[in-house]
Amino acid sequence: MLNCQIKIKYEKKITVKDLRNFKSKKKLVCILIKNKDEALAADKVGFEMLATGLAGKYKNDDDHPNFDELIKMREAAPTAFMHCGAPDSFIPTIDEAKKFSFKILEHGFDMLYCNTRFDLIRELYKEGVPCLGHVGLVPPKRTWTGGFVAVGKTADEAMMVYDQCLKIQDAGGVAIEMECVPYKIAEAISKKVDPIVMSMGSGPGCDVEYVFGCDILGTTKGRIPRHAKKYRDFIEEFARLQQERENAFQEFYNDVHSGAFPEKKNVVEINEKELDTFLNNLEKRV
Numbered sequence: 001m002l003n004c005q006i007k008i009k010y011e012k013k014i015t016v017k018d019l020r021n022f023k024s025k026k027k028l029v030c031i032l033i034k035n036k037d038e039a040l041a042a043d044k045v046g047f048e049m050l051a052t053g054l055a056g057k058y059k060n061d062d063d064h065p066n067f068d069e070l071i072k073m074r075e076a077a078p079t080a081f082m083h084c085g086a087p088d089s090f091i092p093t094i095d096e097a098k099k100f101s102f103k104i105l106e107h108g109f110d111m112l113y114c115n116t117r118f119d120l121i122r123e124l125y126k127e128g129v130p131c132l133g134h135v136g137l138v139p140p141k142r143t144w145t146g147g148f149v150a151v152g153k154t155a156d157e158a159m160m161v162y163d164q165c166l167k168i169q170d171a172g173g174v175a176i177e178m179e180c181v182p183y184k185i186a187e188a189i190s191k192k193v194d195p196i197v198m199s200m201g202s203g204p205g206c207d208v209e210y211v212f213g214c215d216i217l218g219t220t221k222g223r224i225p226r227h228a229k230k231y232r233d234f235i236e237e238f239a240r241l242q243q244e245r246e247n248a249f250q251e252f253y254n255d256v257h258s259g260a261f262p263e264k265k266n267v268v269e270i271n272e273k274e275l276d277t278f279l280n281n282l283e284k285r286v
Helices: 016-022 036-045 067-076 094-106 118-126 139-144 155-171 183-192 213-217 234-258 272-284
Strands: 028-032 049-053 081-085 111-113 131-136 175-179 196-200 208-212
Touching (some): 016 081, 049 208, 067 081, 155 183, 183 196
Parallel strands (some): 049 081, 111 131, 175 196, 196 208
């Protein structure tokens, strides 16, 4: 059952200044969305932050949007603070990243995901582009931290995470995605740094709780990560709808061959006198 009690919808677009004012004062919520329907639903709920990206940036890349679809998503959720990502191969140089960031800002996006590229964050900050850095488990860089495992479970490793946060802060980063870091470490670091800290599996003590929408909806291919929660099973629902689609087509096919379709209500009638006149004239035609 839908609980509508905890729901705040912002009428104006959320800005960087708003995020900074919210830090340590208000819990924010962010989800990754992949299409216009998800954007519309998220806007209806009133998420303060939304994330998206081009194909290649996130898991389940086969159903990730192209740029035209990204624009439709931005238009569908006009007030949320929305960041956009792209694979490093798409923006390998600072100049290419600048062009891409200018393009997304022109289309209403608010921030560029920059992975662990501290130099890129610094250069884009000079251009007035809000940037999001990433620490902890960074999937494209996971070989350096042991694969898909939590990061920061020793004092030295936790300090490494903190130092990376400081690099993002010093470079001018607006926000930090902290993924799979022990929650007590994440909370302590979040209180020490200026940027908004977005918890992806790093507990409730950060400024933003961040989860992928595909995990919430149950469309994730493979195992859902421990830090996520499946609220619906859309894969099962899609399978049911596909079966219903097949059933409907089969019923139509059968009705045509049995004479059950079309029915009288499906056809256009003609006055009997006009019909007789036409048939007589038709017989006379060569």
